[in-house]
Amino acid sequence: MSFKGDKKEEEDGSSNPYANLDKTIVLQESRYFNESSVHPRKCTHILTKILYLLNQGEKFTTQEATDAFFATTKLFQSKDVMLRRMVYLCIKELSCMAQDVIIVTSSLTKDMTGKEDLYRAAAIRALCSITDSTMLQAIERYMKQAIVDKNPAVSSAALVSALHLSSSAPDLVRRWANEAQEAISSDSAMVSYHALGVVAGSRRNDKLSTVKLVTRLARAPLKSPHALCLLIRLAAQLVEDDESDASQPYIEFIECCLRHKSEMVIYEAAHAIVNLRKTARDLAPAVSVLQLFCGSSKASLRLAGARTLARLTAKHPTAVAACAVDLENLISDSNRSVATLAVTTLLATGAESSVDRLMKQISGFVSEISDEFKIVVVRAIRRLCTKFPRKHQALAAFLAAMLRDEGGLEYKAAIADAIIALVEENPDAKEMGLAHLCEFIEDCEHTALAVRILHLLGREGPKSRHPSRYIRFIYNRVILESGPVRAAAVSAVAQFGAQRPELLPNIRVLLSRCQMDDDDEVRDRAIYFSAILDTGDEQLINDYIVNVPKPNPVLLEKALRDHLATRPEEPFDIMAVPSEEEPKEHKEAVVEIEVRKPVQVSIEELYSEQLSKLPGIERLGPIFKTTAPVDLTEAETEYRVRLLKHVFARHVILQFECVNTLNDQLLEHVHVRLETPPEYEIRAIIPAPKLEYDKPGSVFLILDYPSAFVDSLGVFGATLEFTVHDCDPNTGAPDSSEGYADSYPLEEFGMGCGDQIRARAVTEDWEPLWERAANAPEASDTFGLSQNNINDAAAAVCEHLGLPKSAISGDAVKEIRAQGIFRGGAPVLVRARLVAGGSGEAVTMKLAARSPREDVAQLLLAAI
Structure with a gap:
């Protein structure tokens, strides 16, 4: 009977054999690998447990990971295919935590170049995950061979490894581009896709090479739909960077892809066209494709079509209006996410008479969808509040009901933003909107949101017909909430006392109670506002409570920097700082399918493009590290110079970043005269042709390290030398004179360990x-x-x-x-x-x- 019960659990899918694993017991089991004769199936089971723990986020100490790693390496002697593949996976996962992992390099290299294809792909992935960038040159020849291997799995593994290595050793991977170029024409869809990724990545800093690549591949479209999607993205990026007529061939190529047989390619092309900031007429082909997707039998295509159309309504609602019938059919879709997107799109494009009907349909399933799609609904309702101001009562009531539901900070903030916008834009909705927000802060769990609402109540509450009704809600925050919320409540209460004289006696009492608060900020604000209100000076109260000037922090910082750079001896006038930036041309937001995380760029990547342009740089090998910049001049001097050291195995490149801060001088033939320790040898000097006012330029010196490591320690002296031309401070144009030679001493710097x-x-x-x-x-x-x-x-x-x-x-x-x-x-x-x-x-x-x-x-x- 117990067997039958276990079988029943297995069939129901409710049993997980690895659910209650204990890390200590699993690590003890891994000692079995050290025995002279092991059973492959038992070893595979133990390795599966280790991988399960790692993928569940279990933390291994360095010693635990190292012991497990070296125990696993004993299994290289096994001939069992499944076990060997599990060994590679474990080595790959443990390598980032264990020590001395480099010891298995020879074994992995042997498997990588062996005859057993089942081992080779996994060995390549494991080897590239443990090999340091300085040791990659030893396997470079094998990687080039693997990239053009006839076996798709081996070729794809090598290409994907190259993509991962491009962040740590970009110069080395760039040398594999010819082999990757050959692999683009592979019959395997994944090999072609990965090869194009490697080639495009190697050319990302060279626009001309990227243009040639896209132009050539667009004429003879790729067989791989994955590679074609990547090519469409590259073409779209070129169109974004160049809006002239020269980009027309790329647009034609993307539109041609709308007729491809692969749905993936069709959607990628439609998505690219939607993002290219075209008119409604230019969008028509893409909208037609998305309209067909809305009627597809596949839920994924319906979701893709509805979601992209929903995002498109913010820019081109008229282009989406043609899809109204198809979107109406999606309201009853079994997939609630699709139904939500359909309704919100119709809300944005429909008439005022259809709002009530659509809002009823939303209320039926809004509790069943995720926060992400609830935010989409809220943003659609916010747009409706602006579009149909007479519907504010129904829309505000619906938002208030959503505000009482469960949800995260982002969801609640979106609703609060919508109600605040309604209060600020529609005078008729002010009383009702403030009432809803007062009810919300009674149970608000998010400090930032409560502070923002209190700020709004302080600004708008005194102007309402019955201001006293809001004071109770605000003062409750002083009694019940955390320090930041109490401080915001004190500021809000002071606004009522400043603007409504009939409430001032009660406000004084409330502020006097706040002067006994435990929090310094709350006490200080209460004393400060009480003192101002007690003066009875209307001008003082207006300047320091009601209409306090609030300069833009960004512009304030800029003004302070400019003041220190030009006239530091004069007093700074904060009133001269504008409160808002000058309006700039607004770049429309791209219609994203998913949120892109910001890419973290290392200092080596930041300067890789500059270094790649130096003659002979490829002969120095891969870069080892780039040091943080060091200033060689004072901050207020006429020439600012800072030093970066780009360290290689046997060489170092000294980069002197220079800025000319004199607007009446143009510097030409700028170079650095270096006084080196005797064991150093200067191989090359690359001067900066000219230094215009406030435009940075760099001087590069390539040095050979001494053969003895100890001799590499030393102190360097440096002098900036250049030719000076006087020029017009306004135009920057130099005068007709030949100029004169000049120099500027720089601070000494050292080369240390x-x-x-x-x-x-x-x-x-x-x-x-x-x-x-x-x-x-x-x-x-x-x-x-x-x-x-x-x-x-x-x-x-x-x-x-x-x-x-x-x-x-x-x-x-x-x-x-x-x-x-x-x-x-x-x-x-x-x-x-x-x-x-x-x-x-x-x-x-x-x-x-x-x-x-x-x-x-x-x-x-x-x-x-």
């Missing part, structure tokens, strides 16, 4: 890691530091050696533990113990470093 190492803190499982490196060469010494405070000393050591501050631990005795990679790829472990001396005595530090390269360990000691 921190510039040449990438390090991270190691706080957990340090001792086993340190012991595993016991056979590596070690350098150690004891130092007396100049600092007397142990905290300052530890921070200074970390900054000097390029170690993160998080590597510091301990209280009375500070310990620094870190591991890193030195330029060229040599790993290094650093351990330092700092002990405070007696009163007034210096801090003592014992520093030890272990690395396979003894000269790297010696360098760390020499840097102190």
